[in-house]
Amino acid sequence: MRRWLADRWVMGVALLVLGYLTLPIMVVAGLSLNRPSSRLSYDFNEFTLDNWKQPCATADMCDAVVRSMQIGLIATAASTVLGTLMAFALVRHSFRGRSGLNGLIFLPMATPELVMGTSLLALFVAAGVPQGFWTIVIAHVMFCVSFVVVTVKARLAGMDRRLEEAAMDLYASEWQTFRRITLPLVLPGIVAAALLAFSLSFDDFIITNFNAGTTVTFPMYVWGASQRGIPPQVNVIGTAMFVIALLLVGASSLRGRRARRAALAMIATPAGKP
Amino acid sequence: MSALAHVPASAGKPAPPPVRRGRSRLLPYLLLLPGAAWLLVFFALPLVQLASASLYDPSGSLTTGYAMTWAFGNYPDALQAYWPQFSRSFLYSAIALVLALLMGYPLAYAIAQKAGRWKNLLLVAVVAPMFTSFLVRTLAWKTILSDNGALVGLLRDVHLLGPDGRLLATPIAVVLGLTYNFLPFLVLPLYASLERLDPRLLEAASDLYASPLRAFAKVTLPLSMPGLIAGTLLFFIPATGDYINAELLGTPNEYMIGNVIDSAFLVRLDYPQGAALSFLLMAAILAIVFVYLRKAGTEEVL
Amino acid sequence: MKGQQPPAGDLRLVDLTKRFGVFTAVDDLTLAVPQGSFFALLGASGCGKTTTLRMIAGLEQPTSGKVLLGEQDIAGLRPYRRPVNTVFQSYALFPHLDIHENVAFGLRRRGIRKVGDQVERMLALVQLEGYGRRRPAQLSGGQQQRVALARALINHPQVLLLDEPLGALDLKLRRQMQIELKRIQTEVGITFVHVTHDQEEAMTMADTVAVMNAGRIEQLGAPADIYEYPATAFVANFLGQSNLLAADAGGRAADDVLVTAHGARYSVPAGRARLTDGPAFLGVRPEKLHLADGPDRVPAGHQHVGGVVTDTSYVGVSTQYLVRTAWGSELSAFAANSGLGGRLAVGTAVTAHWDPRHAFLLPRAAGADDQTAPLLDGPPVGALP
Numbered sequence: 003m004r005r006w007l008a009d010r011w012v013m014g015v016a017l018l019v020l021g022y023l024t025l026p027i028m029v030v031a032g033l034s035l036n037r038p039s040s041r042l043s044y045d046f047n048e049f050t051l052d053n054w055k056q057p058c059a060t061a062d063m064c065d066a067v068v069r070s071m072q073i074g075l076i077a078t079a080a081s082t083v084l085g086t087l088m089a090f091a092l093v094r095h096s097f098r099g100r101s102g103l104n105g106l107i108f109l110p111m112a113t114p115e116l117v118m119g120t121s122l123l124a125l126f127v128a129a130g131v132p133q134g135f136w137t138i139v140i141a142h143v144m145f146c147v148s149f150v151v152v153t154v155k156a157r158l159a160g161m162d163r164r165l166e167e168a169a170m171d172l173y174a175s176e177w178q179t180f181r182r183i184t185l186p187l188v189l190p191g192i193v194a195a196a197l198l199a200f201s202l203s204f205d206d207f208i209i210t211n212f213n214a215g216t217t218v219t220f221p222m223y224v225w226g227a228s229q230r231g232i233p234p235q236v237n238v239i240g241t242a243m244f245v246i247a248l249l250l251v252g253a254s255s256l257r258g259r260r261a262r263r264a265a266l267a268m269i270a271t272p273a274g275k276p
Numbered sequence: 277m278s279a280l281a282h283v284p285a286s287a288g289k290p291a292p293p294p295v296r297r298g299r300s301r302l303l304p305y306l307l308l309l310p311g312a313a314w315l316l317v318f319f320a321l322p323l324v325q326l327a328s329a330s331l332y333d334p335s336g337s338l339t340t341g342y343a344m345t346w347a348f349g350n351y352p353d354a355l356q357a358y359w360p361q362f363s364r365s366f367l368y369s370a371i372a373l374v375l376a377l378l379m380g381y382p383l384a385y386a387i388a389q390k391a392g393r394w395k396n397l398l399l400v401a402v403v404a405p406m407f408t409s410f411l412v413r414t415l416a417w418k419t420i421l422s423d424n425g426a427l428v429g430l431l432r433d434v435h436l437l438g439p440d441g442r443l444l445a446t447p448i449a450v451v452l453g454l455t456y457n458f459l460p461f462l463v464l465p466l467y468a469s470l471e472r473l474d475p476r477l478l479e480a481a482s483d484l485y486a487s488p489l490r491a492f493a494k495v496t497l498p499l500s501m502p503g504l505i506a507g508t509l510l511f512f513i514p515a516t517g518d519y520i521n522a523e524l525l526g527t528p529n530e531y532m533i534g535n536v537i538d539s540a541f542l543v544r545l546d547y548p549q550g551a552a553l554s555f556l557l558m559a560a561i562l563a564i565v566f567v568y569l570r571k572a573g574t575e576e577v578l
Numbered sequence: 579m580k581g582q583q584p585p586a587g588d589l590r591l592v593d594l595t596k597r598f599g600v601f602t603a604v605d606d607l608t609l610a611v612p613q614g615s616f617f618a619l620l621g622a623s624g625c626g627k628t629t630t631l632r633m634i635a636g637l638e639q640p641t642s643g644k645v646l647l648g649e650q651d652i653a654g655l656r657p658y659r660r661p662v663n664t665v666f667q668s669y670a671l672f673p674h675l676d677i678h679e680n681v682a683f684g685l686r687r688r689g690i691r692k693v694g695d696q697v698e699r700m701l702a703l704v705q706l707e708g709y710g711r712r713r714p715a716q717l718s719g720g721q722q723q724r725v726a727l728a729r730a731l732i733n734h735p736q737v738l739l740l741d742e743p744l745g746a747l748d749l750k751l752r753r754q755m756q757i758e759l760k761r762i763q764t765e766v767g768i769t770f771v772h773v774t775h776d777q778e779e780a781m782t783m784a785d786t787v788a789v790m791n792a793g794r795i796e797q798l799g800a801p802a803d804i805y806e807y808p809a810t811a812f813v814a815n816f817l818g819q820s821n822l823l824a825a826d827a828g829g830r831a832a833d834d835v836l837v838t839a840h841g842a843r844y845s846v847p848a849g850r851a852r853l854t855d856g857p858a859f860l861g862v863r864p865e866k867l868h869l870a871d872g873p874d875r876v877p878a879g880h881q882h883v884g885g886v887v888t889d890t891s892y893v894g895v896s897t898q899y900l901v902r903t904a905w906g907s908e909l910s911a912f913a914a915n916s917g918l919g920g921r922l923a924v925g926t927a928v929t930a931h932w933d934p935r936h937a938f939l940l941p942r943a944a945g946a947d948d949q950t951a952p953l954l955d956g957p958p959v960g961a962l963p
Contacts, residue, residue, distance in 0.1 A: 114517025
């Protein structure tokens with residue numbers, strides 16, 4: 003009995019902690035099906051599907067969601083390109099000032115968002131730049147780039163250089179080697195980096211808050227609404243985001259599993275001499 | 277053997293001139309230029325701007341303009357005025373960190389070493405909270421900790437809370453929110469470290485007369501140190517600068533330094549003070565990080 | 579293959595040097611590999627053999643020197659402009675392409691559209707018919723190795739470079755692939771340059787072996803010639819084992835070189851002596867060192883030294899003895915388990931003797947002592963009589 007406990011208490015604690023981590027999401031999903039008793043109430047009251055039927059009942063909120071998506075897409079595209087280029091330079095080339103550059107890439111990840119947000123605000127104000135959609139995009143690209151660099155760099159560093167040498171040995175020019183070997187092999191890293199950048203951008207509040215001017219993104223809408231009363235549709239958006247992300251993860255792992263099963267089947271059937 | 281009877285196209289042709297390497301020497305700088313310039317202009321330069329804003333004449337305003345008077349007095353003034361919020365930030369995030377370590381280490385260990393084929397599913401469960409909006413999740417804690425909620429009811433019934441006791445709008449709620457929001461940042465690097473831990477090392481330790489506790493202290497813990505350090509920093513830095521939890525789950529009595537800076541910049545429009553507080557926050561965090569890394573004896577953790 | 583042979587092209591390296599900073603990886607190397615031969619570069623890791631190979635492939639730029647293929651200097655050409663292909667260490671198969679596309683890669687890069695038949699024939703040559711649609715990760719190590727070979731051979735290079743191609747395989751498979759590779763080389767008639775640290779692999783496969791050490795070639799020749807008559811102490815110990823006694827050569831007498839070692843006088847035929855005067859190593863291979871009960875049992879014409887058996891290891895085909903001499907060195911001697919004669923126990927006083935026609939004389943750095951410690955790694959070459 004003691005042994006049984008000794009082997010399993012860690013797993014027990016882990017499951018409790020996982021419960022703590024997932025509880026709020028379940029509450030969000032539940033609240034998306036709730037008709038609150040008043041605008042400022044956060045308690046469960048009455049089951050309804052209305053919030054899902056009319057997610058845009060509060061037009062401001064849907065505008066904010068669309069704006070967040072636009073910002074997210076632009077910031078993702080820009081930061082993915084900039085970050086990927088930097089990752090290639092860092093892994094594949096030698097140049098002067100490497101340690102300084104590493105610092106420049108590392109620091110944004112170690113600096114509190116508050117400091118980055120306020121300092122950008124100070125810059126924009128001093129330079130007389132009006133704040134709005136594009137200042138948000140600038141800010142988002144800035145804090146996403148480092149994460150892209152780190153993600154792509156990891157993939158690139160894990161790639162066997164000999165594959166490229168083998169391609170060159172097999173008559174592929176530099177460009178063909180990049181196009182046929184390097185890019186396909188690094189692509190999963192770039193996609194992962196882009197997804198990360200989009201989720202960081204879409205969800206950012208603190209930096210955006212200091213640089214938005216009067217532009218309202220989804221997190222800023224939620225922030226403002228939390229003082230005036232939250233429309234239950236916010237929880238619909240929250241649940242939908244969660245479900246979409248979960249489906250994406252599920253789809254990618256399912257694809258992986260199917261490929262693995264196919265591989266096993268192929269190995270099992272002898273299709274020629276060993 | 278006709279498969280092999282192909283003579284390579286280049287055989288026998290005169291050699292083209294050897295490659296020139298000049299272009300490739302320039303290439304890394306071209307690759308780095310856009311990204312590095314972006315970071316310099318929109319990350320490094322703003323910090324300089326923030327530093328100078330923190331030394332502006334505090335009697336200026338956004339409408340009348342600020343004069344650069346090297347007003348170093350802004351720093352002691354700001355610190356004096358907001359010392360409670362400042363120290364509260366570090367106190368709350370330190371308590372949250374301890375809680376997060378108590379919860380996160382077993383979780384990371386279980387996923388890395390005990391989960392078997394459930395490993396990926398459990399990992400997704402850790403990351404899943406981050407799939408949905410930070411603010412929406414934090415607001416969900418308002419429902420969970422609500423005075424009319426099941427949790428408070430239960431705690432009142434078992435007399436852990438008085439009949440009028442509450443959780444929402446207390447320091448407990450803020451610390452719980454901080455712990456919850458940044459726990460995945462602690463768990464993921466820790467998991468990555470623990471996943472590389474060879475279970476045979478623990479078998480070797482127990483073979484060499486180490487009790488489970490000693491094996492943990494002498495083998496598991498030291499080997500998970502890089503992940504532990506990275507995770508602690510990834511938790512502590514954003515938690516200290518956070519003001520969303522204090523705003524949504526607390527009251528002005530629980531306000532952290534972030535709330536003050538937010539209002540200095542966006543409500544009171546007192547830029548010199550806000551900038552000075554921002555800088556103080558960054559300096560304090562950098563100092564802590566530096567001392568911590570020195571103590572931990574490694575700098576290659578992130 | 580008739581009528582389609584590429585133009586005569588021996589591979590020649592001339593004064594080839596490669597420095598990495600202050601480290602000289604390849605030091606003024608000059609050698610010629612005749613067309614169609616199987617050439618092995620043998621050496622310990624870090625001796626410069628892989629760097630040499632990479633310079634031939636174009637993956638490394640020489641600091642100075644030439645790489646001649648026929649009359650053409652290819653040292654300045656990019657790798658994809660050289661009629662040279664490589665089988666990489668641990669294969670470097672493209673993980674995202676299937677076997678068919680891996681093998682077809684070189685043909686496609688040269689703009690050849692219809693590759694199906696060639697790829698099929700190539701897969702047949704390496705006995706992997708029907709594997710075209712699999713991914714590299716789904717093949718075993720030996721199969722991957724053959725794909726790597728097919729992927730290089732399909733381009734019909736003038737020179738095929740093999741960088742430790744069998745290093746990742748287990749012993750049995752390695753033996754099998756050695757024979758296979760040799761068969762394919764004979765079949766296609768392409769020049770093979772094979773880099774390995776495995777002396778046995780080099781000896782069984784190559785027509786010519788070059789033993790490399792510290793960026794230079796210590797000795798080059800047919801495997802049997804190198805083994806029977808090594809040029810340096812390094813070769814004598816890298817290729818198999820040797821008992822090297824610190825000696826001094828004292829000039830010639832008729833067809834022999836006279837030698838003094840540890841107070842005794844010996845002789846070596848002049849044809850097996852690398853020097854006639856000065857500090858020398860008197861070398862005898864362990865399998866050519868025989869043990870007798872006493873000096874009176876030594877066959878006529880043999881030379882001998884007395885000692886005591888300090889260790890015996892029974893390894894099946896032979897028994898390996900260590901014999902401590904009066905001055906403290908331990909000689910090793912391998913006796914075939916032929917059923918003749920009994921085994922000697924530890925502590926037995928014996929006389930170790932050899933036919934001087936099997937001994938050899940090598941230069942020795944002044945002050946260097948006996949080199950007789952048996953190499954502990956790997957089964958000794960020539961242990962099987």
